Amino acid sequence: MPDRWEDRLSEYLDGELSPDEHAGLEEHVRTCGACRATLEDLREVVRRAAALEDRPPAGELWPGVRRRIARRISFTLPQLVAAALALMTLSAGAAWLIAVGGRATSLPSLGAASERPDIGSGVAPDRDDPVVRELERALDARRPSMDAQALRSLDGTLRAISAAEADARAGLAADPSNPAAQRRVAELRQQKIDVLRRVLGGAAPVRR
Amino acid sequence: MEALALSADGQAIPEPSPREYVARAAAGDVRAFEELYRLHLPRVHSLVRRMSGGRDSDELTQDVFVRVWQKLGTFRGESSFATWLHRLTVNVVIERFRSDRARRQRLDQSEHVFDTLAARTAPQELPLDFEAALERLPDGAREIFVLHDVEGHKHHEIASLLGISPGTSKAQLHRARMMLRRHLDSRHA
Numbered sequence: 001m002p003d004r005w006e007d008r009l010s011e012y013l014d015g016e017l018s019p020d021e022h023a024g025l026e027e028h029v030r031t032c033g034a035c036r037a038t039l040e041d042l043r044e045v046v047r048r049a050a051a052l053e054d055r056p057p058a059g060e061l062w063p064g065v066r067r068r069i070a071r072r073i074s075f076t077l078p079q080l081v082a083a084a085l086a087l088m089t090l091s092a093g094a095a096w097l098i099a100v101g102g103r104a105t106s107l108p109s110l111g112a113a114s115e116r117p118d119i120g121s122g123v124a125p126d127r128d129d130p131v132v133r134e135l136e137r138a139l140d141a142r143r144p145s146m147d148a149q150a151l152r153s154l155d156g157t158l159r160a161i162s163a164a165e166a167d168a169r170a171g172l173a174a175d176p177s178n179p180a181a182q183r184r185v186a187e188l189r190q191q192k193i194d195v196l197r198r199v200l201g202g203a204a205p206v207r208r
Numbered sequence: 209m210e211a212l213a214l215s216a217d218g219q220a221i222p223e224p225s226p227r228e229y230v231a232r233a234a235a236g237d238v239r240a241f242e243e244l245y246r247l248h249l250p251r252v253h254s255l256v257r258r259m260s261g262g263r264d265s266d267e268l269t270q271d272v273f274v275r276v277w278q279k280l281g282t283f284r285g286e287s288s289f290a291t292w293l294h295r296l297t298v299n300v301v302i303e304r305f306r307s308d309r310a311r312r313q314r315l316d317q318s319e320h321v322f323d324t325l326a327a328r329t330a331p332q333e334l335p336l337d338f339e340a341a342l343e344r345l346p347d348g349a350r351e352i353f354v355l356h357d358v359e360g361h362k363h364h365e366i367a368s369l370l371g372i373s374p375g376t377s378k379a380q381l382h383r384a385r386m387m388l389r390r391h392l393d394s395r396h397a
Contacts (some may be wrong), residue, residue, distance in 0.1 A: 010382035042387035049357035
């Protein structure tokens with residue numbers, strides 16, 4: 001029959017008892033052979049757990065991983081354009097509201113967003129963001145091998161996101177401590193990264 | 209690991225460091241991601257297998273790496289990549305089996321299953337291998353034992369991860385250890 005101290009042996013082992021409890025249990029263990037034996041067993045269990053070795057699975061799992069990440073990056077460009085433009089509309093609207101202090105009564109139309117000054121036939125490289133910069137360099141390396149129409153759609157998408165991001169940054173500059181504006185800028189950056197990663201997708205960047 | 213590329217004069221270019229693999233994979237380089245996968249697969253699969261009791265461990269392992277691919281852009285390098293990956297792995301497994309009601313049931317689960325399993329082992333047969341015995345622990349006790357004794361988490365961290373109290377974590381850990389001590393060697397058969 002277990003004594004009242006047996007349930008506390010793990011806490012004793014792990015140094016979780018109060019000083020009084022620790023002293024009490026230590027005294028008990030000196031006189032109780034059963035608890036002493038159990039304590040030694042628990043020490044061995046802990047030692048075995050710490051000594052467990054890692055081993056790989058029996059089967060090859062990479063093909064399944066590869067298929068699943070490929071599904072996530074194989075959106076058609078029209079789907080990407082539609083999704084990105086929908087996000088841009090919401091983002092631009094939110095950024096515009098933030099910038100004017102929420103007093104606006106209507107969102108800018110999609111047309112208004114696309115009438116912004118062209119930021120270039122391609123996408124101006126983001127010199128301040130190393131992750132985006134790396135992705136854009138990888139995209140530039142692949143441009144010669146990409147379909148022209150797909151490339152135009154992609155550039156349109158990226159310009160739309162960049163325009164929304166510029167709006168969001170303007171809003172943030174007007175109110176740097178605004179958490180919604182900070183979130184918006186971060187979300188748009190992530191959208192750009194997601195689009196670039198999905199397009200670059202299964203191929204490694206061309207090596208120089 | 210084999211070299212990934214050759215220079216123009218055919219010389220092998222030095223292997224990228226693990227950090228470079230992370231950066232390249234974050235930028236969408238699937239080959240770099242595969243290198244990361246192979247480097248960390250034994251650790252991830254072992255953690256998944258032990259926490260899940262071997263249940264769906266291959267599929268869960270794949271889930272982990274798909275999640276890594278999705279989230280790699282958020283890795284900022286404040287911790288090591290291995291630490292970040294460990295936390296992500298634990299979260300994936302917990303999410304799969306998360307359900308407050310199911311968790312309470314697992315924690316209340318009788319030891320009878322384990323006792324029955326032990327009873328089937330005739331005294332003269334060898335006891336279960338320690339890791340096999342670990343995988344047969346009741347779900348809640350096993351998760352806590354793996355997180356504490358195998359992975360080194362503290363009780364307050366485990367409590368936060370699993371949505372239980374530190375007291376429950378301590379009690380379940382002791383329960384797991386007491387069950388496992390039966391399978392240390394033949395004197396306990």
